[in-house]
Structures are given as C-alpha cells and as structure tokens.
Amino acid sequence: MKFTKMQGIGNDYVYINCFEETVENPAELSKKVSDRHFGIGSDGLILICPSKTADCRMQMYNADGSESEMCGNGIRCVGKYVFDHKLVDKTEFDVETKAGIKHLKITEENGKAVKITVDMGIPELTSTVPEPIVIDGKEYEFIGISVGNPHAIYYMEGIDDLDLESIGPAFETHERFPERTNSEYIEVISKDYIRMRVWERGSGETWACGTGATASAVASALSGRTLNTVEVELKGGNLTIHWDRDGSGHVFMTGPAIEVFEGEFDINNL
C-alpha cells in the first residue's frame, strides 16, 4: 500500500490517498504504522478520502487507534497534499471532517503549497474560566475549549521542566473528561506570544498540535492574557492564530505543511 509521510511543525502522520487505496481497518492500521520501531513511525494515520459534500474528506486516527474529530496540523497537510497532487485545481477549497466542513486557503510557490490557513470554525468554551480539578491531591485550574476536539488548557511558568509524562496522562484520563482530553501547558510571553507543550489524547506528547494551539490562543484571549491574534511557539515550530472574535466569531490557524517522503508497505510486514 502506498503512503506519504508528512509533518506539520513536527506533528507527523502517515497519509494514505483513499482516492486510490482502500483501508479495511484504519484504527488497527494506525497503531501499526505509528510504531516507531516496528512500523513507519508517526503520531497517527490520516486518510484522504472522496467526499460528497466537500472537495475531500479527512479521517484522522491517533497512534493508539482512536479516531478524532479534527486535526489542525493534519488538515494543513491534507490541504497541501490535494493541492500539490492536483486533486483540486484551486487555492481555496473545503475539507470534510468529523467536526464539520473546514475551509482552507493555500499560499503557493511554483505550484506547491507553502502555507495553509484553516478556518477552524467557532470555538466552544467547555468549562468555567478557570475550572478547578484535583490530580494526585493537587488542584489544577484549567480552561476547557473545544474546536471539534476537546482541550484542557493550563497556565504555568517553566513548561520546559514540566513532567509531562506524569501530568499528561492524568489530565487525559481524568473522570472530568468522559471522552478523554488533549491538554496544553502554556507560558504567556507577551500579549501576542505564547509558548506551549502538549499531551495529546491518544498519542502522548507531540511536537505540535494545531487544534491545541488554536484552543490555547482562544483561552488566552478569553482570559485576558493575550490579544485575539497570537503567535504560538511549539516544540516543532510556530503557528499564527487569529480569532475574529468581534466579527464572525471564527478562529483561523495559519502554518506550514511538509511532504517528507513517499513509500510503500506490505500490511503483512507490520
């Protein structure tokens, strides 16, 4: 089976063009291809499929095989793939996701997408501002934001020293989040710049999370920590988030997408 390895600021997935390939059990396949020793190595699997209601459809699976409603770094890579491989012949088009149809704008150079802006829709506040929960006897105050998938945003100093392997799973599996949750750990640098680490539902620490960066920028503006346009610095690079809070209410994520390599695998060898 043919695949393409792509990454959005270090958040890397295996992409399969399901206009040409058929995937029987994507959840199981995601677990296999994601394994960085016995598989291809990735944060998960993303299928690029035909759609009846948009130019294409994105189906996204985390490394543990769980399916998510949306993936920000993933949808930018889907946009790049369908543009560069001429599955669409326009620089603005729609991608169907489990979180609804998303509108993308491509910035291209020499026929290749170099920057992609995604309309992430209207963010939803899913907690009080902030909401306390107790983890191992310690109280954490988080802000819950959904952009189709759930995020718990926690503000602190010194995120580089954070024991994410401990606090990440504790947030992810806390009873407060029946669907589990992604969690973001934010250091506010200025009114228009934040630094972030992320523990992703179903994948663990990733080098970037587009929906997480979007949710964190909204939480930061909502709580008066930043303006409505924020530069988000993640381990793998930066994203620009603009919340049109006083207009459409929509939030826009802009960033790069890279096609690293193409390959083939025999599913019996995974």
Ligand SMILES: N[C@H](CCC[C@H](N)C(=O)O)C(=O)O
């Ligand atoms: N782990 C996420 C999906 C991937 C999101 C992330 N990679 C992004 O770029 O938005 C979830 O289960 O909701």
